[in-house]
Amino acid sequence: MDSSQLLKGVLDMAVLATLTAEDGYGYDVVRRLRDAGLDDIGDASVYGTLRRLFAAGALSSYVVPSEEGPHRKYYGVTDAGRAMLKSQRDDWHAFASTISHLLSAQEAAR
């Protein structure tokens, strides 16, 4: 499976986790996700995700004026966002361990 397909399901989580560490603007988030190893991530997917999380109340935003060039729109995680991340993280761990267990059991059986 293309890793970009896998990414779609967990992008919310990845973005929330990134912003929990430190507030950031759009491309900043993209860069940090790429630095973390998610090379296939699309710029627009990240921006769209930010917008959706913002609309859902998981993120807050504020504009930081820039002296040279356009203003930057920074995002930060709200309490609701932190709760969302915790629940998703628990789901992910349970899901990941199940799949890992399944895969290793199948490998051992071979």
Place this chain on the structure above:
Amino acid sequence: MSTSTEATIRLDVASFVDEVRRHLADLSAEEREELTGGLEADLTERLEESRAAGDLHSVLGDPRRYAEELRAAAGLGSSTTSRRSRLSTTTERLRGWSSASGWPQNTIAWDFLVPLRPVWWVLRAWIAVQALDYWFGDWRHDWIPSFGGHLIGVVLLLVAIVVSVQIGRGEWWPETRSTGLPWYLLAAANVLAVVMLPVVLSDLPTSRDVRLASWWGAPVHPPTPQGVQLNGDPVRNIYAYDAEGRPLVGVQLYDQDGTPLAVASRTRWQARNYLVTYPWGLSEVSDGLMNVYPLPTREQPRRGLDTDAFTEADPPMVPAPPFVQVPAVAELPAEALEVFYAVTGTEPSAEPSEDEPDDTGPDKPRRDDTEEQDRSNRDRRTNQRDDPSDRDREQGSEGKRPDRTTSDRDGRGTGEPGD
């Protein structure tokens, strides 16, 4: 990084973001701003970092795809929105104009037309191939362009339709940026197609009927003209002459089925007046008969028939005949007319009578249509008796009825034993 490079980047980013916004035109302004607010700053940084200044498209790809991805990730990608986002720049711009015009009807009409775009894609392909056929093909032009052969026109048409539809779907044409050459080329081609449409259509009817006939097995008839025709032209009046070549007045004409041979009652514009053809026997209660010849005409300032016309100062007049006298014709042998006389009861006699058949003639039952004819004769005579001038005119003319004239002539000429 030099300032000139920065300026280039800024310009490039601005045009890219503009285009992304255009592909999100169906969203509300608020949604669009939320999606693309700060995008310039992000993209500028992105470009500076990737050092691929000058062409954002090569770094981020197609703005349309970019917009789709943005929309999908933001959870705004419904089927209608994605379909509308696929509309070309031209379509979006036209829609913008129609909504900016302030007339809601324009927007409604436009929204109605948008789903019909595929019809135009096929039509313009057809126009293009027709135009090619017009310039390069033979003189025959048809609904399916021929190019002188049978198959090549069909193949070209199908290829053209595929190309046109693909271009319409935004597949086989460079992204139609508003400032780009491709957009202008496509717009010019569309305008040319619109201009060519009447040209192509006007050239078709020359062979259309023939071809349709060969396709459907039946000729396509033009609308049936009204009234008596001669070689396709309407007959306006008829002058009858008897066998000896003398002009007749009051001749009633019917075809073999008993249908009145009437000329179409028509009004012609002539010298600031209308030339109106009047029927015989026109009155307030009767429309008169248009199959009695010759028909009187009158120039009058009004269209249509005037029931009082014959009592007015300038009554309708029968125009002068084309010939005062025409050559006499050789008579038919008596046997040729036997059936005719037997049925009509107008046996040749020295003193023929119109209504009562001669005692010498066989008194056979008449056909219905003959009786009808007689009845209309009687009606007309009644009308004419009301008007002394008409009767005078009629009595002054030679051979009032064709059958009597013929009987007269027969009586004199053949001298049958029965007489």
